[in-house]
Amino acid sequence: MKIHKGQYGYRDSHRKQQLLWVILFLAAIIAQLLARNFTANSSAKNILTVMAILTVLPMANLASPLLAGWRYKTPAEDFHRIMMPYEEKCTILYDLIITSKEYVMPMDAVAVHPSAVIGYCTNPKVDVKKAEAHLNEMLKGNKLDANARVFKEETTFLRRLDNLKPAAEYEDDGSLPYAVQLMKNLSM
Numbered sequence: 001m002k003i004h005k006g007q008y009g010y011r012d013s014h015r016k017q018q019l020l021w022v023i024l025f026l027a028a029i030i031a032q033l034l035a036r037n038f039t040a041n042s043s044a045k046n047i048l049t050v051m052a053i054l055t056v057l058p059m060a061n062l063a064s065p066l067l068a069g070w071r072y073k074t075p076a077e078d079f080h081r082i083m084m085p086y087e088e089k090c091t092i093l094y095d096l097i098i099t100s101k102e103y104v105m106p107m108d109a110v111a112v113h114p115s116a117v118i119g120y121c122t123n124p125k126v127d128v129k130k131a132e133a134h135l136n137e138m139l140k141g142n143k144l145d146a147n148a149r150v151f152k153e154e155t156t157f158l159r160r161l162d163n164l165k166p167a168a169e170y171e172d173d174g175s176l177p178y179a180v181q182l183m184k185n186l187s188m
Helices: 010-037 042-068 077-088 128-141 154-162 175-186
Strands: 091-099 104-113 116-121 148-151
Touching: 010 042, 010 091, 077 091, 077 104, 077 154, 091 175, 104 175, 116 128, 116 154, 128 148, 128 175, 148 154
Parallel strands: 116 148
Antiparallel strands: 091 104, 104 116
16 A cells, blocks of 8 residues: 555655665666677667666656655654544644755654644754744745744644644635645655
8 A cells, every 4th residue: 555645654655665766777777887798889888878877867866865864764653643633633744854955854743734834843953943934935935824833842742732723613715735735745
């Protein structure tokens, strides 16, 4: 069963899939370079060399996000069990890795609620104010309310989620699915 972006377990599943593709591309590059040695025709050698060089480009496009997010794994199942009751109040997205010019922000969970977007970031190097500013800029740029909060401590994050009213109590202006999709799109 394929795990989609925003579902629990996405980081680990995506990492395995990307690693498989990188290995396949690497095998294709090596095969092209080895095939180059088995031909005497200089035109064929040149074509195989160009093919190997052109195969490196899509492999690099797959490998760069893989390397950037390599150390960020899916959180423990205990965290998922803690988060499940909050899924009734709002939309919870798991395992997102949002990037900005300065940071890689592994968001173990992002609560998308009509009143705010609340994220739990596990990277200790992230400056919370800059992360919030980046998210608010993205929300504002997509014509959504710029009300994003980022927490680095799980207890503070859970306390903030406890204070949320169920999303059903808010007037539906149709922006919630749009905000959910935006958060998924911001993630690599």
